[in-house]
Amino acid sequence: MQRLSIIKRVIVVMISLSVFSLFCANPPEACALSQRIAVSLPAATHGWTAGVLWWARKAIAEMERIHPGVHFSLVIARDAPGQIKDMERIMESKPDAVVVLPVESAPLTPVCDRIKRSGILTVVVDRGLTDMGAQDIYVCGDNAEFGMRCGEFLGDFLGGRGEIVVMTGVPSVIDRTRVEGFSRILEGKYPNIRILDRKAAYWLPAEGYKLMAYYLKRYPKIDAVWCQDDDVLIGALQAYRESGRNDVRLMLGGGGSKLVVKKILDGDPLVRATITYPPRMIEVALRVCVERITNDKQTTQTTFVVPAEVVTRENAKDHYFPESVY
DSSP states (O other), X not given: OHHHHHHHHHHHHXXXXXXXXHHHHSOGGGGSOOEEEEEEEEOOSSHHXXXXXXXXXXXXXXXXXXXXXXXXXXXXXXXXXXXXXXXXXXXXXXXXXXXXXXSSHHHHHHHHHHHHHTTOEEEEESSOOSSGGGOSEEEEEOHHHHHHHHHHHHHHXXXXXXEEEEEEOXXXXXXXXXXXXXXXXXXXXXXXXXXXXXXXXXXXHHHHHHHHHHHHHHXXXXXXXXXXXXXXXXXXXXXXXXXXXXXXXXXXXXXXXXXXXXXXXXXXXXXXXXXXXOTTHHHHHHXXXXXXXXXXXXXXXXXXXXXXXXXXXXXXXXXXXTTSOO
């Protein structure tokens, strides 16, 4: 009886080993230990972040299909304190990598630094940290070029002379870099363009509306508005058109949203251009992260920059994607 029991156990072990061998024969990823990537993104408070979330979900589905051993978890934060709590929970779960687009740069830097020092691959997207040493990989748009191209288009359009107002974004490295690039161009090439005022609109349409209404009440003459962001531009345009004023000659946003590109295509007299800043950069970050933890590509590159392009009526059709979220 005891011998029969031993034989049964041997048979079970042999069957189990055979099944495991068949499972591991193809694909090879199935044999590897699963690798986990935690992704922390801001909520879709405006069009650009909605685009980021859309591209993130699309990329995650595709990469889990291509790499069966890689698993993603996505958490969404409405503000910086909430994202810090999310990141602390992520660190406790000990994933292989973290991909984060900070709600704000400064508050997220310390927790990202702790995650990196714990040995977890840390990939930061878009809104860079205040300490670049707190991350392993950085994926972003070319924010300096973005600001400079905005300054050049606005300066050329005004013929190098005029009075303008500026709407900045969320306090972050990306915002500061854009504003520095814009200001450098104006100071160097267009010294006769004067900035009347500069305040934050936080990349939100409602803030663009409120800030434009404030500027219109305070300044009797404005030649142009740099909104920095296409969502802010939509709100600012509404406030301007409701005011009945006709002094503003140009309102320039940025990001390349389909709403603004359509206005350019339709020949809106106030909206002559936008500067691209594609939300698809999250897909680049996720792909780079997977390649690094799976050793799919041997590279030591730590910064990946997506270039900025000027979209005008001449090339707007090449940048208009009506089916996209953003």
